[in-house]
Amino acid sequence: MSRPQRTCRQPHGTVARYAAGCSCLECCEAWNVWNRDHRAGRIKDVSPDAARDHIKYLRARGWSVRAIATQAVVGYTTVWAIVRGERQHIRPSISDAICALTDTAVVGGPNVLIPARPTLKLIQRLRRRHSRIEIARACGVSPHSLPRHGQRSVRVATAQRVEAAAERLRIA
Numbered sequence: 001m002s003r004p005q006r007t008c009r010q011p012h013g014t015v016a017r018y019a020a021g022c023s024c025l026e027c028c029e030a031w032n033v034w035n036r037d038h039r040a041g042r043i044k045d046v047s048p049d050a051a052r053d054h055i056k057y058l059r060a061r062g063w064s065v066r067a068i069a070t071q072a073v074v075g076y077t078t079v080w081a082i083v084r085g086e087r088q089h090i091r092p093s094i095s096d097a098i099c100a101l102t103d104t105a106v107v108g109g110p111n112v113l114i115p116a117r118p119t120l121k122l123i124q125r126l127r128r129r130h131s132r133i134e135i136a137r138a139c140g141v142s143p144h145s146l147p148r149h150g151q152r153s154v155r156v157a158t159a160q161r162v163e164a165a166a167e168r169l170r171i172a
C-alpha cells in the first residue's frame with residue numbers, strides 16, 4: 001500500500017485515521033462499515049461549518065488550501081467549495097478528515113521529511129510558465145534548495161513554501 005500517511009490524533013479504528021493513511025485492520029474496518037452505512041443511506045451529510053472553521057484556523061497558520069486538501073486526502077476543489085461556502089452539506093468523513101488535521105509545524109516540526117512527490121508535481125506544473133530561478137525566488141529559497149526530479153523526500157517547511165508560492169502564482 002502506498003497511501004499517503006500523515007500525523008493523526010484520532011485513534012485507530014476511526015474513519016479519520018483511515019483518511020490519514022492508516023491501513024491497519026481496525027481502520028480499514030471502520031472505513032468499510034462507514035461506506036456500507038453511507039451507501040445504505042444510514043449516514044447523513046453534515047454542515048460544513050466545523051470544517052470551514054478548521055480550514056480558516058490552518059490557513060491562518062500558514063497552510064495552503066492545497067496542503068489541506070493533500071493532507072486530508074480530500075479533493076482540492078472540495079476544500080475551496082467549503083471555503084467559499086458553496087456547499088450546504090458535506091460527507092461526515094470529509095468533515096472528520098479536515099478537522100483531524102493538526103498543525104504539522106507544531107506536531108512534527110518543519111524539518112520532518114515527507115514524500116516529495118506532491119511537491120515535485122507542483123514544481124513541474126509551475127515550470128510550464130516559470131523558470132527554476134523564478135520559482136525558487138517565489139518560494140524564498142535558493143535555486144539549489146528547490147527540490148529536484150528524482151528526490152524522494154522533502155522537509156515539511158519546503159513543501160509548504162512551494163505550496164504557498166504556487167497559490168500566489170495562481171496555478172494551484
Ligand SMILES: [Zn+2]
Nearest residue numbers: 012022024027
Ligand atoms: Zn489504524
